[in-house]
Amino acid sequence: xxxxxxxxxxxxxxxxxxxxxxxxxxxxxxxxxxxxxxxxxxxxxxxxxxxxxxxxxxxxxxxxxxxxxxxxxxxxxxxxxxxxxxxxxxxxxxxxxxxxxxxxxxxxxxxxxxxxxxxxxxxxxxxxxxxxxxxxxxxxxxxxxxxxxxxxxxxxxxxxxxxxxxxxxxxxxxxxxxxxxxxxxxxxxxxxxxxxxxx
Amino acid sequence: xxxxxxxxxxxxxxxxxxxxxxxxxxxxxxxxxxxxxxxxxxxxxxxxxxxxxxxxxxxxxxxxxxxxxxxxxxxxxxxxxxxxxxxxxxxxxxxxxxxxxxxxxxxxxxxxxxxxxxxxxxxxxxxxxxxxxxxxxxxxxxxxxxxxxxxxxxxxxxxxxxxxxxxxxxxxxxxxxxxxxxxxxxxxxxxxxxxxxxxxxxxxxxxxxxxxxxxxxxxxxxxx
Numbered sequence: 027x028x029x030x031x032x033x034x035x036x037x038x039x040x041x042x043x044x045x046x047x048x049x050x051x052x053x054x055x056x057x058x059x060x061x062x063x064x065x066x067x068x069x070x071x072x073x074x075x076x077x078x079x080x081x082x083x084x085x086x087x088x089x090x091x092x093x094x095x096x097x098x099x100x101x102x103x104x105x106x107x108x109x110x111x112x113x114x115x116x117x118x119x120x121x122x123x124x125x126x127x128x129x130x131x132x133x134x135x136x137x138x139x140x141x142x143x144x145x146x147x148x149x150x151x152x153x154x155x156x157x158x159x160x161x162x163x164x165x166x167x168x169x170x171x172x173x174x175x176x177x178x179x180x181x182x183x184x185x186x187x188x189x190x191x192x193x194x195x196x197x198x199x200x201x202x203x204x205x206x207x208x209x210x211x212x213x214x215x216x217x218x219x220x221x222x223x224x225x
Numbered sequence: 226x227x228x229x230x231x232x233x234x235x236x237x238x239x240x241x242x243x244x245x246x247x248x249x250x251x252x253x254x255x256x257x258x259x260x261x262x263x264x265x266x267x268x269x270x271x272x273x274x275x276x277x278x279x280x281x282x283x284x285x286x287x288x289x290x291x292x293x294x295x296x297x298x299x300x301x302x303x304x305x306x307x308x309x310x311x312x313x314x315x316x317x318x319x320x321x322x323x324x325x326x327x328x329x330x331x332x333x334x335x336x337x338x339x340x341x342x343x344x345x346x347x348x349x350x351x352x353x354x355x356x357x358x359x360x361x362x363x364x365x366x367x368x369x370x371x372x373x374x375x376x377x378x379x380x381x382x383x384x385x386x387x388x389x390x391x392x393x394x395x396x397x398x399x400x401x402x403x404x405x406x407x408x409x410x411x412x413x414x415x416x417x418x419x420x421x422x423x424x425x426x427x428x429x430x431x432x433x434x435x436x437x438x439x440x441x442x443x444x445x446x447x448x449x
Contacts, residue, residue: 032314138313138315139313139315171313175308217312219274220274221302221323221326221371
């Protein structure tokens with residue numbers, strides 16, 4: 027299971043329409059800005075976490091995979107505890123944790139094609155202003171699709187530079203990564219065009 | 226029928242292809258040649274991914290530049306790296322994406338997707354994330370994507386280069402069974418040997434055009 031990708035299950039969370047789930051994400055993002063009460067935010071996080079077993083997704087594996095994010099949250103909390111106050115750190119960390127849990131629940135239970143349809147419908151009124159809803163939603167879908175591919179490319183570059191003893195040099199990693207990603211982008215563009223997709 | 230009429234392609238000062246005049250009617254055509262000989266450009270000209278600098282390429286009378294959209298419906302294209310060809314996170318979503326341009330009803334889309342998955346032995350992978358597929362499965366999915374729109378021609382650009390022996394065999398068996406006209410750009414002389422006609426490209430020109438055995442012998446001679 028990859029955290030950014032849909033996992034097929036027969037659950038009430040999966041069955042909820044993508045538009046509703048996106049609206050809930052948006053509403054949650056707004057609501058958590060209106061309270062500084064750590065107990066309320068803690069309860070909100072607990073509700074979000076209940077969503078995972080409800081969606082028949084193993085919470086323990088999700089927490090395990092989200093470890094890098096949790097480390098970032100811990101550093102964020104520690105920085106606030108040191109430089110502002112523990113209370114501020116608690117509130118801000120809980121807000122981030124809620125949003126992360128909410129976003130993960132959305133991507134794990136909603137097919138990208140369903141999110142694309144919602145995005146296309148939502149962006150349609152902006153089409154006269156020059157925004158192409160199909161292209162925008164495709165960019166969104168491809169971002170999710172290529173996260174694992176780019177992670178693999180990064181690992182290949184890192185191992186290759188490690189073999190040359192240069193894996194601690196950021197430029198030795200970033201330059202080949204950028205070149206490979208741009209080359210890949212060109213080939214993907216050709217492939218989409220070859221498939222006759224009219225955008 | 227695919228026709229090249231005095232086709233040249235230049236990139237800056239460099240001539241990629243020069244003065245190509247050809248008519249392709251055979252069912253299986255292979256294009257071989259050294260790296261940088263213009264093979265991939267030749268392939269991309271057939272479905273309008275590259276424009277000729279001079280001359281014209283036509284597919285069943287349709288100009289690949291002027292009628293690019295219609296040509297792409299008739300000419301499927303399989304790239305070397307399937308990872309660059311699969312754009313959606315799930316296998317089913319990727320197939321559905323290919324059908325978008327045809328504007329079929331959901332029931333027709335489902336029917337076509339079921340049929341194509343079944344014919345390539347991919348039914349069990351329908352709801353799997355595309356990144357989790359093996360190299361061979363990804364290439365078969367890319368092939369299924371190309372065939373989903375029922376083209377009359379299929380252009381393959383080194384389709385087995387990144388595959389191991391087992392997956393190479395799997396993909397080649399699937400390609401051999403196609404009823405479509407197949408133009409395969411390859412370094413694999415074993416694949417070229419099965420073609421009805423083989424073109425050998427060297428420095429952007431057709432250095433040899435003929436039967437597989439003679440073409441491969443000529444290519445080997447050139448490489449020495």
